[in-house]
Amino acid sequence: MWQATCFEKNFRLYAQRVNLKSFFELTSNIFRLLPSHDRYRLLALSLINLFLSVLDLIGVAALGVLTSVAVQGSRSQDPGNRTAAVLRALGLDGLEFAQQILFLATLSMIVFILKIGLSAFILRRTVQFLAYRAVNAGLTAMEKILTSTWSIRGKMSSQELAYAVNTATNYGVIGVLGGLAKLSADLVLIVVMIVSLLFVDFATAAITVLVFGLVSLVLNKRMRKRARSLGEEYFKHTISLNQVTLGTFLSAREIWVRSTADYFLGLVKTQRVHLARIDSEQIFLGMINKYVFEITLIVLSFFVCFIQLSAESPARAAATITIFLASIFRIGPAALSFQQTLVQLQTYFAKIKLSISFIGSLPSKAFFDSTPENLTSDKFEACIELKDVDFTYTEDANFNLRNINLRVEPGEFVAIVGPSGSGKSTLMDIMLGLITPLRGTSLISNLDSKVCIKKHPGKIGFVPQEASIIEGTVRENILLGLQSHSVETLVSTLKMVEIHEFIETLPKGLDEFLGEGGQGLSGGQKQRLSLARALVTDPQIVFLDEATNSLDAETEAAISESLGSLKHRKTLVVIAHRLSTIVNADKIIFMDKGKIESIGQFEELKKLSPKFAAFAALQSL
Ligand SMILES: Nc1ncnc2c1ncn2[C@@H]1O[C@H](COP(=O)(O)OP(=O)(O)O)[C@@H](O)[C@H]1O
Ligand SMILES: [Mg+2]
Numbered sequence: 001m002w003q004a005t006c007f008e009k010n011f012r013l014y015a016q017r018v019n020l021k022s023f024f025e026l027t028s029n030i031f032r033l034l035p036s037h038d039r040y041r042l043l044a045l046s047l048i049n050l051f052l053s054v055l056d057l058i059g060v061a062a063l064g065v066l067t068s069v070a071v072q073g074s075r076s077q078d079p080g081n082r083t084a085a086v087l088r089a090l091g092l093d094g095l096e097f098a099q100q101i102l103f104l105a106t107l108s109m110i111v112f113i114l115k116i117g118l119s120a121f122i123l124r125r126t127v128q129f130l131a132y133r134a135v136n137a138g139l140t141a142m143e144k145i146l147t148s149t150w151s152i153r154g155k156m157s158s159q160e161l162a163y164a165v166n167t168a169t170n171y172g173v174i175g176v177l178g179g180l181a182k183l184s185a186d187l188v189l190i191v192v193m194i195v196s197l198l199f200v201d202f203a204t205a206a207i208t209v210l211v212f213g214l215v216s217l218v219l220n221k222r223m224r225k226r227a228r229s230l231g232e233e234y235f236k237h238t239i240s241l242n243q244v245t246l247g248t249f250l251s252a253r254e255i256w257v258r259s260t261a262d263y264f265l266g267l268v269k270t271q272r273v274h275l276a277r278i279d280s281e282q283i284f285l286g287m288i289n290k291y292v293f294e295i296t297l298i299v300l301s302f303f304v305c306f307i308q309l310s311a312e313s314p315a316r317a318a319a320t321i322t323i324f325l326a327s328i329f330r331i332g333p334a335a336l337s338f339q340q341t342l343v344q345l346q347t348y349f350a351k352i353k354l355s356i357s358f359i360g361s362l363p364s365k366a367f368f369d370s371t372p373e374n375l376t377s378d379k380f381e382a383c384i385e386l387k388d389v390d391f392t393y394t395e396d397a398n399f400n401l402r403n404i405n406l407r408v409e410p411g412e413f414v415a416i417v418g419p420s421g422s423g424k425s426t427l428m429d430i431m432l433g434l435i436t437p438l439r440g441t442s443l444i445s446n447l448d449s450k451v452c453i454k455k456h457p458g459k460i461g462f463v464p465q466e467a468s469i470i471e472g473t474v475r476e477n478i479l480l481g482l483q484s485h486s487v488e489t490l491v492s493t494l495k496m497v498e499i500h501e502f503i504e505t506l507p508k509g510l511d512e513f514l515g516e517g518g519q520g521l522s523g524g525q526k527q528r529l530s531l532a533r534a535l536v537t538d539p540q541i542v543f544l545d546e547a548t549n550s551l552d553a554e555t556e557a558a559i560s561e562s563l564g565s566l567k568h569r570k571t572l573v574v575i576a577h578r579l580s581t582i583v584n585a586d587k588i589i590f591m592d593k594g595k596i597e598s599i600g601q602f603e604e605l606k607k608l609s610p611k612f613a614a615f616a617a618l619q620s621l
Contacts, residue, residue, distance in 0.1 A: 026353060027180070029360035030172040033137035042133075042177065045126045049185040052122065053192045055115035060196060060326040062108035065090075067322035069100050071315040126181060127174075134173035141165045144362040149450065150434040151393075152362060159242045160355070167238075168355035175348035179341050186338040193327040193334075201320045204304055208328070212335050215296050219339055223285060227343045230285070231350025234278050241271035250517075282347065286340055293336040297328065380456045381445045382540040382571040384408040384431055389440035391430060401426060401594045404440070408587075410540075413572040415582035418591035419615070424575045425465060425545055427591070431573065432462060432543060444541065458482075458537035463547035467530035469518030474503055475510040477518075478532050485536070493536045496562045498555055499528040523550040531559065541571040549577055556581065579619050590615070 031039055068083040087093045092100050142165040145153055156164070190212075197205035248255065248264040255261055304324050308317040385407045392400035401423055408414050416424045429435040430442050433449030444452040444460065453460060469477055478493070479485055490510065494500040502525060506512040518526045527550050534542060544563075548556045560581045566572065567584075576582045583602045590597045590605060590612045598609040606613045 022353070023349065025360075026172075026349060026356055027176060029356050030137070030169075030176055032360065033140045033169060033173070034133055035136075038133055038136075041129065042126075042181065045122060045129060046181040046184055049119070049122050049126070049181065050188045052115055052118055053185070053189040055111050055118070056189060056330050057192050057196050059108045059111035059115065060193065060323060060330065062104050062111065063326045064200060064319055064323040066101060066104035066108065068315070068319040069097070069104065071318045126178065130174045130178045134170045137173050138165050138169040141169050141359045144359060144364065148362045149436045150429060151436055156358065157239075157243065159239050159246070162242075163235075163239055164355035164359055168352040168359075171348050171352045172356055176345060176352070179345045179348065183338060183341050183345070186334040186341065189334045190331055190338065193331045197323065197327050200323045201308075204308070204320060204324050207304065208300065208324075208331070211296060211300050212331070215292060216335065216339050219289060219292060220342060223288070223343050224346055226281075227285060227346035228350045230278050230282055231347040233274065234282075234347070235351050235354065237271050237274040237278065241268065241275065244268055244271060285343060289336060289339045289343065293332065293339070297332050301325065301328065379445075380452075380459050380540060382410040382459075383445065384541065384571070384573065385441075385443040385446070386427075386431065386437075387441045387443070389430060389437040389442060391426065391435065391437045393426075399423065399594055401430075401437075404430075404596060406589070406596070408571060408573060410571055411568045412587060413567050413585045414574070414587045414589065415585035416573070416575045416589045416591060417579060417582065417612075417615070418597070422591040423594045424591055428543055428545055428573065428575060432460070459540050461534035461537065461539035461542040463527075463530050463534045463542075463544045465545045465547075465549070467518070467523075467526040469514055469516075469521065469526055469529065471514070471516045473508075473511045473513055474506070474529070477514060477529055478536055480533055482537065489536060489538075493532045496535060497528045497531040498558050498562070499525060499532065524552060524555060527551055528555075528559070539570065541573070542566065544572070544574045544576075546575050546577050548581060579616055579621050583621070588612075 034042070065083065065086050069087070072081070072083060084093065087100065092103060095103065145161060145165065153161070194205055194209055197208060244264070244267045248268065255264060301324075305321055308320050308324075311317075312320065386404050389404040390400070390402055399421070404427065416427060418424055426435065430437055431444070431449060433442060433444075433453055436450075442449045445456065447455065470480070475490070478490060487510075491500060494503055503509055503512070514521065518529070521529070527547065531544075531547060534544075542563075548559055551559065556578070563572065563574075564584070574582060574585070579602075582588060585602070587599060588602060588605050589599050590609060592611060597611055598605060600608050602616075606616055
């Protein structure tokens with residue numbers, strides 16, 4: 001149990017071989033979460049970083065000339081000497097020996113310090129830039145998810161969605177994009193240094209490339225798979241840990257009564273132990289690179305010194321060795337960081353692949369802007385229409401809605417009834433545009449439901465089967481993001497749903513803070529807040545999905561009466577469990593096993609459909 005649901009569901013997608021193509025896909029998906037001007041800024045920052053490598057080159061070259069001058073002494077002034085030519089080019093040939101040394105030493109020192117300082121500055125700007133862009137990327141992802149239909153969003157658990165918008169976008173922008181920028185800067189530095197080394201001594205440069213290249217290749221080959229599987233496991237166990245922890249707290253009362261806390265602690269422990277192993281392995285994986293590189297550096301330096309000193313003149317050997325050591329002193333850390341970043345990228349890649357490709361697969365928000373012209377009308381008409389609608393949750397599911405046709409006229413009171421699991425909520429979700437039908441259309445006010453809801457906010461009210469209370473005040477819960485409101489509207493709505501008296505007993509009234517899930521409220525009170533939330537915008541169509549279920553008979557009767565007063569002033573679509581609340585409906589839709597079994601007024605329907613008659617008889621109606 002308690003496994004990351006999507007991970008299991010999409011394992012085949014996940015287990016695909018990670019190749020360059022999928023890496024490009026992922027990177028472009030992350031890029032697409034950034035506005036285009038930010039992409040250019042990131043590119044500019046990376047380019048500046050690349051150019052800074054030139055400073056390293058100057059520093060190392062100055063050191064090379066310095067050693068050459070120092071070792072050769074006055075001979076460096078001789079005509080035809082290579083060093084003399086360089087000194088002349090630098091305009092240093094007129095200076096004395098000590099001045100030349102001082103100048104070259106100071107130059108290399110200043111250049112190195114300048115490079116390090118500028119690098120630090122650019123790094124700070126890049127990190128800062130990426131961190132804030134990650135915020136935007138997360139919000140863009142969240143917006144995409146919120147504007148997608150339930151049929152897409154519903155594929156992921158809420159833990160997976162939270163991971164996708166908060167963790168994966170962070171890892172994607174900071175980890176992957178930042179890693180790529182770092183990788184390219186390191187690579188350019190390495191290439192520049194190697195090329196300069198090539199000019200000084202071909203053999204030394206070749207050996208350096210060969211040794212570092214081989215070490216990197218071997219390390220990469222050995223670590224790539226491990227890094228990826230650690231990333232995948234991290235993703236899976238992080239989500240599972242969150243699911244199991246949250247699930248345990250949500251069922252805390254039942255767990256208490258059953259006294260099975262130990263079992264759930266065991267589940268949490270299993271996930272934590274996995275994550276502990278992953279963490280420690282990840283840290284060690286990074287270290288291995290460091291150890292291997294340090295050893296490589298020591299051995300390589302030894303060999304280069306040995307070969308140079310035994311094969312070349314002392315002066316030339318000293319100059320080459322200095323340049324070699326100076327470059328290796330720059331190449332070494334860059335090569336190590338390159339290698340470490342490469343491993344990190346593999347891990348990040350595995351950590352975010354599924355989430356980012358999910359976000360990438362969501363239709364862009366542009367959907368609403370690209371709606372055909374002929375569908376736009378400004379006047380809101382409180383009618384609903386389903387035309388030839390087919391829907392099924394999964395291909396192999398035995399539940400499906402087939403060929404549903406239905407029209408609800410403005411001001412009509414329509415009830416949907418039927419046994420549990422017959423598809424009532426699904427039908428309502430389709431009307432609301434939460435689910436896109438596989439075939440056919442769902443219209444409100446003669447517009448595609450999704451478009452209509454976007455175009456006419458507040459014209460539609462919806463009360464779901466289970467009231468969801470957010471962490472916030474009573475007022476915030478009712479307004480749910482609405483900005484403008486009057487206290488009078490709030491109070492009259494609260495009176496209509498029979499909860500005003502209760503709110504007045506709260507110490508802070510409308511500003512009383514309600515905890516997560518509305519702890520401290522009864523089921524009925526939550527339901528009434530949910531009703532108030534739906535009615536506060538004075539909607540013209542109200543959808544109620546078994547909204548009065550958890551109310552006591554007396555309150556239900558009172559609310560039904562209030563809702564009854566809305567009859568013919570608003571269009572009402574009501575899924576009802578208790579038939580007594582809908583006997584007066586203009587139209588009752590009786591559903592059975594995904595089909596509209598029959599439609600009619602209460603008494604008429606009882607005569608028309610023996611199934612409905614039997615259903616009504618169960619409630620003594
Ligand atoms: N998200 C979902 N994924 C797969 N099947 C679902 C989902 N939601 C509901 N179902 C199935 O669809 C059928 C109809 O569900 P629903 O519309 O909620 O029924 P009702 O509201 O009439 O009780 C049920 O068999 C249910 O198991
Ligand atoms: Mg239902």
